[in-house]
Amino acid sequence: MSFREKGAWISLLSMAGIYGVYFWSVIKAGPQAGGFHFGKLLGTIIVLVIVQVVLNVAVAIYAPSEAKAPPDERDKLIELRAMRVAYAGLATGIAFACFFGAFNPPIIFNTNSLLFILVTAEIMRCACQIIQYRRGA
Amino acid sequence: MGTIRNEIRRLRFEHGEMTQQQLAEKIRVTRQTVNAIEQGKYSPSLEAAFRIAAVFGEPLESVFHYSNEE
Numbered sequence: 001m002s003f004r005e006k007g008a009w010i011s012l013l014s015m016a017g018i019y020g021v022y023f024w025s026v027i028k029a030g031p032q033a034g035g036f037h038f039g040k041l042l043g044t045i046i047v048l049v050i051v052q053v054v055l056n057v058a059v060a061i062y063a064p065s066e067a068k069a070p071p072d073e074r075d076k077l078i079e080l081r082a083m084r085v086a087y088a089g090l091a092t093g094i095a096f097a098c099f100f101g102a103f104n105p106p107i108i109f110n111t112n113s114l115l116f117i118l119v120t121a122e123i124m125r126c127a128c129q130i131i132q133y134r135r136g137a
Numbered sequence: 138m139g140t141i142r143n144e145i146r147r148l149r150f151e152h153g154e155m156t157q158q159q160l161a162e163k164i165r166v167t168r169q170t171v172n173a174i175e176q177g178k179y180s181p182s183l184e185a186a187f188r189i190a191a192v193f194g195e196p197l198e199s200v201f202h203y204s205n206e207e
Contacts, residue, residue, distance in 0.1 A: 002169040072166035073182050074173060133169070136178025 003059065003066035004075050005133040010055045012126035018048045019119045026112055041115070078132045086125035093117030139205045145175045148193045148200065164188040 001009075022044040026037055060067035071079070097113050149155040157171040164171075164185055173179035174189075181189065190197045 002167055005169075066167070069167065072170050073185060074166065074170040074179055136173040136176060 002075075002133065003063055003069075004071060004078075005130060006059045007056060008126045008129040008133070010052060010059070012123060012130065014048060014051045014055070015119060015123055015126070018044055018051065023112070023116060037112075078129055081132060082125045082128035085128045086121045089124045090117060090121035093120060139203055140177065141180050142177060142202045142204065143174065144200055144202075145171070145189065148195065152193060160189070160192060163192045 022037075022040060025040060029037070094114075094117060097110070097117060100113070101110055145160070149157070149160060157175070158168045161168045161171045165188075166181075166185060170179065170181075174181050174185075186197060186201055190200045193200065
């Protein structure tokens, strides 16, 4: 498994796990919880950054030459394809959010649904990268 | 759509059993990319294809073959 594929796995699993906990807590609190869960979100982001930095450093220590090497042409192509898929997901999600936003849902729904769309698009990007690396290109 | 086949595996063997990693370092790509090219899963850029041919001292058409058949 290449260094960049490992990076995609780290991003995918850490985001799915950590944001999963965040969104689960938001759903459990319900729309009556009031306000945007800023403290909870800040904590989530800090944990995510720490987990990703630690895991990426660990992978880089294990394969330092791969970590130092710039992405090659195949890595760049895979990244571009994954970005295209993620953009389609992001645009679709935003269109849905705009539609449902017209029904005046609580602000907590709007902010968290936009965050959910962003996280989903990022997870799609990582998943698409992993699929392409697994297939060979 | 056509397919691109290549002779990289044979050429590596004929050049002192060069490893995929050694070839990868010479053409400045990852070992996984060399493996994907060798297996026909990834078609390299023209520049990378010329670099591979240059490593083996062969013309491009001796390393890569294009076929219109499915």
